[in-house]
Amino acid sequence: MRPLIVYSSRTGNTRRVARAMAESLGADCLSVDHVTEQHLAQRRLIGLGSGIYWARTDDKILELARKIPSNCQTFLFITSGLRFTTMVNYYKNLLSKTLRKKDVRQVKVWHCPGFDKYPMFKWMGISKSRPDQRDLAEARRFALKMGKQSSPHPA
Numbered sequence: 001m002r003p004l005i006v007y008s009s010r011t012g013n014t015r016r017v018a019r020a021m022a023e024s025l026g027a028d029c030l031s032v033d034h035v036t037e038q039h040l041a042q043r044r045l046i047g048l049g050s051g052i053y054w055a056r057t058d059d060k061i062l063e064l065a066r067k068i069p070s071n072c073q074t075f076l077f078i079t080s081g082l083r084f085t086t087m088v089n090y091y092k093n094l095l096s097k098t099l100r101k102k103d104v105r106q107v108k109v110w111h112c113p114g115f116d117k118y119p120m121f122k123w124m125g126i127s128k129s130r131p132d133q134r135d136l137a138e139a140r141r142f143a144l145k146m147g148k149q150s151s152p153h154p155a
């Protein structure tokens with residue numbers, strides 16, 4: 001079965017990344033609001049992505065992460081306004097910790113900055129114009145790598 005990419009995106013940044021990844025991977029791409037457990041069944045590879053909201057990934061993505069079948073390989077991607085290494089590592093850990101508790105293989109996490117459009121902060125231009133074309137190209141490369149690594153017979 002085709003890989004699956006599920007995203008939570010309130011202002012569109014993570015959705016753009018998810019679509020770029022899905023395109024290069026030949027994956028199905030769904031918003032977390034439209035995913036059921038049936039969509040998860042029998043997938044060899046699932047990518048989960050979320051924006052960061054008030055220092056957390058979306059709870060819906062965390063909930064879904066707990067339902068990933070254990071024999072499925074998984075990768076994660078995150079977009080956030082802040083891009084300091086400490087913050088990014090903290091955000092990355094939130095999701096990957098949830099998955100590491102399960103018997104899920106290959107939890108790699110990818111991050112890129114995303115323009116913070118929250119009305120109170122928009123004027124500050126935090127990570128303005130991100131993700132840009134370079135970010136999307138990197139997202140495609142990352143997804144392809146995940147696809148190759150999850151393949152039973154890597155090229």
Ligand SMILES: Cc1cc2nc3c(=O)[nH]c(=O)nc-3n(C[C@H](O)[C@H](O)[C@H](O)COP(=O)(O)O)c2cc1C
Nearest residue numbers: 009010011012013014051052054055081082114115
């Ligand atoms: C309600 C809200 C809260 C946010 N809180 C944070 C935050 O705590 N830390 C951060 O780095 N970015 C924060 N951001 C910025 C987003 O993480 C960033 O713009 C991300 O790319 C949004 O993804 P999306 O467009 O897919 O929703 C926030 C954005 C919104 C809209």
